[in-house]
Amino acid sequence: MTTSTTRQSSIATRTVDGPAAVDPLAVGPALSRVAGLPAAAVAPLAAEEVAEVLDGIAAARRELAALAPTVTGLLHEAVPLMSATGARRSVLRWRRAAHAGRPDPVPPELLAQVREALAARDASALERWVERSGALAELRQLLGRRAGAAEAAEEQTLRHLVSLPAVSGALALVSPVFSRRVRRPDGRPLDRGERLTAYGYAVRSALKASPLSSLTHVSVPGEDHGARVRVGLHPLAGRVLLRAAAVRDGVRGLVRWRVNGSLRVAGPAARLSEPRQSVTDGWAWSDDEVLDATGREDLFAALREPGRLPAVRLARYLEAGLLDIDDPCPQDGLLDWLATALAASRDPSDLRAAMRLRTAAGELSVIAGGGPSVRADALARLREALGDALGALGAADDWPLNDVTLVYEDRAGNPPARPLDAERAALLRRHAGAACDSLRVSPEYQALTDAFVARFGPGGVCDDVFGFCQELAALGIPGGPGAPGAPFGPAPGMARTARPARPGRSSCLPSVAAVVQECEADGDGPHLVVNQVSSGTGGLVARFHRLYDSADGTGSAGFAERLRAWVRTLHPDAECLEFVPAREANPLQGDSCGLLPALHWPTAPRRFGPGVPVEELALVHDGGRNALELRRRSGTPVAPVYLGTVPRHLVGGAARFLLVLADPWWLPPGLADGTRPDDPPGTGRGVSARRVVAGAAVRRAHWRWEASEVPRRERGEELAVFLERVDAWRRAHGMPAEVYVRGESGTPQRGDRARKPLWLAFASPTGLDLLDRLTERPGTVVVFTECLPRRPVGEGPGAHVVEHCVHFARPVRGTEPEGRRDGR
Numbered sequence: 113m114t115t116s117t118t119r120q121s122s123i124a125t126r127t128v129d130g131p132a133a134v135d136p137l138a139v140g141p142a143l144s145r146v147a148g149l150p151a152a153a154v155a156p157l158a159a160e161e162v163a164e165v166l167d168g169i170a171a172a173r174r175e176l177a178a179l180a181p182t183v184t185g186l187l188h189e190a191v192p193l194m195s196a197t198g199a200r201r202s203v204l205r206w207r208r209a210a211h212a213g214r215p216d217p218v219p220p221e222l223l224a225q226v227r228e229a230l231a232a233r234d235a236s237a238l239e240r241w242v243e244r245s246g247a248l249a250e251l252r253q254l255l256g257r258r259a260g261a262a263e264a265a266e267e268q269t270l271r272h273l274v275s276l277p278a279v280s281g282a283l284a285l286v287s288p289v290f291s292r293r294v295r296r297p298d299g300r301p302l303d304r305g306e307r308l309t310a311y312g313y314a315v316r317s318a319l320k321a322s323p324l325s326s327l328t329h330v331s332v333p334g335e336d337h338g339a340r341v342r343v344g345l346h347p348l349a350g351r352v353l354l355r356a357a358a359v360r361d362g363v364r365g366l367v368r369w370r371v372n373g374s375l376r377v378a379g380p381a382a383r384l385s386e387p388r389q390s391v392t393d394g395w396a397w398s399d400d401e402v403l404d405a406t407g408r409e410d411l412f413a414a415l416r417e418p419g420r421l422p423a424v425r426l427a428r429y430l431e432a433g434l435l436d437i438d439d440p441c442p443q444d445g446l447l448d449w450l451a452t453a454l455a456a457s458r459d460p461s462d463l464r465a466a467m468r469l470r471t472a473a474g475e476l477s478v479i480a481g482g483g484p485s486v487r488a489d490a491l492a493r494l495r496e497a498l499g500d501a502l503g504a505l506g507a508a509d510d511w512p513l514n515d516v517t518l519v520y521e522d523r524a525g526n527p528p529a530r531p532l533d534a535e536r537a538a539l540l541r542r543h544a545g546a547a548c549d550s551l552r553v554s555p556e557y558q559a560l561t562d563a564f565v566a567r568f569g570p571g572g573v574c575d576d577v578f579g580f581c582q583e584l585a586a587l588g589i590p591g592g593p594g595a596p597g598a599p600f601g602p603a604p605g606m607a608r609t610a611r612p613a614r615p616g617r618s619s620c621l622p623s624v625a626a627v628v629q630e631c632e633a634d635g636d637g638p639h640l641v642v643n644q645v646s647s648g649t650g651g652l653v654a655r656f657h658r659l660y661d662s663a664d665g666t667g668s669a670g671f672a673e674r675l676r677a678w679v680r681t682l683h684p685d686a687e688c689l690e691f692v693p694a695r696e697a698n699p700l701q702g703d704s705c706g707l708l709p710a711l712h713w714p715t716a717p718r719r720f721g722p723g724v725p726v727e728e729l730a731l732v733h734d735g736g737r738n739a740l741e742l743r744r745r746s747g748t749p750v751a752p753v754y755l756g757t758v759p760r761h762l763v764g765g766a767a768r769f770l771l772v773l774a775d776p777w778w779l780p781p782g783l784a785d786g787t788r789p790d791d792p793p794g795t796g797r798g799v800s801a802r803r804v805v806a807g808a809a810v811r812r813a814h815w816r817w818e819a820s821e822v823p824r825r826e827r828g829e830e831l832a833v834f835l836e837r838v839d840a841w842r843r844a845h846g847m848p849a850e851v852y853v854r855g856e857s858g859t860p861q862r863g864d865r866a867r868k869p870l871w872l873a874f875a876s877p878t879g880l881d882l883l884d885r886l887t888e889r890p891g892t893v894v895v896f897t898e899c900l901p902r903r904p905v906g907e908g909p910g911a912h913v914v915e916h917c918v919h920f921a922r923p924v925r926g927t928e929p930e931g932r933r934d935g936r
Contacts, residue, residue, distance in 0.1 A: 140919030144529035282326030362457030373714035400765035557776035616739030623648030623921035
């Protein structure tokens with residue numbers, strides 16, 4: 113069940129203007145992510161008073177370093193002129209300290225003796241040295257006082273920021289235990305872990321349009337659609353509840369049972385794809401595992417009438433993935449549907465489950481409109497109600513209620529986002545056009561086409577689309593590893609087949625989604641920074657159609673209709689069917705569904721609403737173009753449209769190959785600043801300068817270090833000494849006072865390879881504590897990136913960090929450059 117609240121009934125209805133007739137670039141849906149807090153909210157975490165003292169220390173050290181050669185020379189001359197042995201030794205110590213750049217205190221009487229000995233020489237450098245050494249000592253004392261004050265002030269700032277509605281309401285859902293701790297009025301200082309957790313949430317709420325949508329508002333640029341919030345139950349929790357209820361006598365006849373249709377027999381061998389649902393660090397997913405089913409070919413004969421099987425066997429088959437249940441209603445109404453179905457039973461356990469499910473539905477409504485404490489309490493009652501319902505239904509445990517973020521939300525409309533001005537919009541258009549023109553046929557699509565032709569011959573037809581994809585998932589593609597979740601086929605630049613593959617009508621047109629931020633240009637500086645260029649099929653924004661549109665998603669001018677129109681633009685000659693793997697396990701996938709009729713997959717339950725089974729389609733090779741197309745038996749081309757939020761390279765199993773057919777394009781590197789799944793893992797130290805192309809920054813300056821090379825606070829080291837040491841280190845390597853930092857580890861295909869970057873000021877005690885945490889793990893590579901655009905200051909229209917996402921495509925197939933169609 114999902115609950116929405118709306119304070120303004122009107123929603124965005126104006127579509128983005130298309131290109132002029134002379135410009136073949138089509139512009140699609142635009143959406144902006146707006147940081148939940150104004151950037152000024154985290155200004156105290158920059159520790160500007162500490163930074164001011166560090167600037168003074170650095171200036172004093174530079175001046176002393178410039179004086180050192182002159183001072184050491186004068187002191188060298190003074191040593192033999194000193195009358196007393198003790199005085200000569202004192203001058204030698206001074207000289208050694210000056211030579212080492214160590215501004216040790218100099219007694220006034222020693223300075224007077226040296227000046228007297230060097231009466232014939234200009235000794236003003238010695239006086240300046242002593243003066244600057246004394247000033248440096250005073251600055252260091254001041255640094256100690258300000259560092260201690262900053263440490264205390266930053267804790268107060270963090271407590272204040274996590275108590276603000278823009279943050280606290282989200283924390284009540286995504287981290288209820290932490291939310292409860294920081295809301296306790298006991299005055300207890302935050303421990304290190306709590307302080308860094310609070311820092312991460314505060315910074316992401318103010319300086320990064322966070323992918324955690326609870327901390328970010330989404331907005332259609334230039335439109336006043338009103339503030340609204342949408343909360344929903346995690347789909348995996350709903351799926352587990354449905355399975356537990358479906359085996360009950362009063363419910364099993366109300367649902368449509370779906371037998372796993374993946375069993376494929378080829379000679380003596382047989383294969384079966386079983387869906388495996390998992391939760392890792394709160395991330396829920398579902399992938400198919402291809403198993404050897406030899407000797408089990410008659411297994412499904414026992415499943416012809418699953419509704420008549422005993423409840424224990426039904427539950428076992430559901431857990432094994434041999435059976436599943438089609439959605440009995442729209443995703444948002446599942447709790448109500450289950451409560452109604454169970455309430456019609458005479459079984460007391462069913463009636464108790466129905467009562468607790470109605471309680472859970474009511475708690476979702478409370479969460480949608482409640483404040484932080486109300487939300488936290490309602491979430492606890494929701495989890496308890498769902499656990500009771502599972503217990504009453506006979507479930508073995510309450511998995512996954514404590515393993516996932518049980519309730520997720522999206523927010524829109526407050527504050528609104530301004531569209532890009534004409535100059536920056538034109539710049540973005542030029543950059544997106546260049547990106548579209550640079551697209552090439554991907555190695556995956558080339559390998560898929562070659563494998564099809566090798567299997568079925570030129571112009572061949574495959575009537576078992578799933579079976580072919582399952583075979584590739586099990587055996588791999590000749591010439592490439594074909595591992596699920598990893599690239600397969602030859603890499604760009606390697607030897608290619610004699611005949612390049614071309615996309616057919618089932619594949620989308622060359623398209624990109626550009627994610628950018630505005631920059632206040634200084635002199636020759638950039639006007640835009642390009643954070644990401646990715647697939648333009650609409651997956652980055654599709655999940656928000658439920659937030660903007662009514663429950664049925666209708667309305668010719670609604671956000672959902674804009675997405676449908678964009679899909680039709682990308683597939684002008686095909687019937688469009690929605691294909692979103694793992695929608696029943698992952699909220700990012702589940703919320704993206706419902707825009708189009710579904711393409712039903714044998715190992716997944718069918719979505720409520722219209723759809724077409726993949727068994728009714730064929731995969732056909734167009735020999736004239738060397739292209740693959742999905743077609744109905746009548747010959748009508750079909751496009752499997754992927755609108756999921758999760759990047760397609762993270763999808764494994766047989767479904768991966770259908771996604772390659774849907775979007776066959778490969779984008780060369782160098783067009784955006786973000787990391788890519790095919791980036792090689794970086795190792796060791798490295799520095800990269802900012803790269804600007806025609807007014808758009810496509811690469812921020814960044815510095816890479818092994819964790820062992822980054823300064824760490826030593827045992828017993830005073831905070832002020834550590835601050836000065838780190839500040840000197842970052843200045844020596846040309847790093848700015850404020851950066852974004854992240855830790856990298858693992859291989860390029862791992863989800864944990866690149867942690868989300870966090871803003872850090874080198875003058876901040878909490879920031880250095882974060883840096884210390886990042887360098888704890890051996891083998892980590894720490895990446896510092898310049899803040900571009902700079903951290904906004906003050907109030908007004910630009911007070912919030914905004915990230916714009918706009919879609920672009922080349923709409924006419926006939927005008928594609930020959931090289932791009934051929935993948936060259």
